[in-house]
Amino acid sequence: MNTPTSEQLDQFARVLGDLLRTARKERGWTRKQMRAEMGAEEEDEVSLQTLATYELGTRRLSVERLVELCAVLEQRPDELLLRATTLAFGDHDGRLKVDLSALAHTTDPRLQPLQRWARVRARQCPVGRAPIEELDAHALTALAGIAGSPMYDLVQALRELRGA
Numbered sequence: 598m599n600t601p602t603s604e605q606l607d608q609f610a611r612v613l614g615d616l617l618r619t620a621r622k623e624r625g626w627t628r629k630q631m632r633a634e635m636g637a638e639e640e641d642e643v644s645l646q647t648l649a650t651y652e653l654g655t656r657r658l659s660v661e662r663l664v665e666l667c668a669v670l671e672q673r674p675d676e677l678l679l680r681a682t683t684l685a686f687g688d689h690d691g692r693l694k695v696d697l698s699a700l701a702h703t704t705d706p707r708l709q710p711l712q713r714w715a716r717v718r719a720r721q722c723p724v725g726r727a728p729i730e731e732l733d734a735h736a737l738t739a740l741a742g743i744a745g746s747p748m749y750d751l752v753q754a755l756r757e758l759r760g761a
Contacts, residue, residue, distance in 0.1 A: 601686065608734050609685040611654030612748070615738055616681055618652040619747045620670040628652075634669050680749045684734065693737065697728035699758050707754040710744045 601609070621631050628648045635643060650656035651666070667674040700708060700715035719728035732740070741748040
């Protein structure tokens with residue numbers, strides 16, 4: 598892996614934050630509830646604003662803070678970092694190419710909520726051009742919301758579709 602650019606590191610921070618937010622929501626917690634679960638000493642207490650900036654990827658996490666958050670969320674830090682790294686740097690320029698025709702006709706239940714979107718986008722492609730869409734982290738986050746799944750799971754399903 599080459600030395601990441603500033604833009605790639607920003608994307609990594611956003612992806613990591615998205616994974617932390619997803620893990621928190623999977624537990625059914627608000628940020629306030631998560632902060633309470635952390636049981637931090639008053640001088641070390643993490644503000645709600647700080648948690649929000651971690652989740653948005655606008656503030657960088659120290660390794661120690663990441664381990665602390667993962668412990669509260671019952672996530673393994675190494676697995677979370679692997680997912681974030683795969684999502685942010687796994688494809689060229691952090692983008693994932695999706696065959697819209699394959700997505701429009703998939704039988705994978707994880708991807709079925711995206712079929713209509715794929716059909717519409719495929720019809721919008723110029724004649725003679727392959728219906729391929731390059732998705733960045735923002736687009737993947739939005740599609741994960743539509744599909745009702747964590748972004749990492751969506752990316753895995755899209756990669757499997759690409760490999761089929």
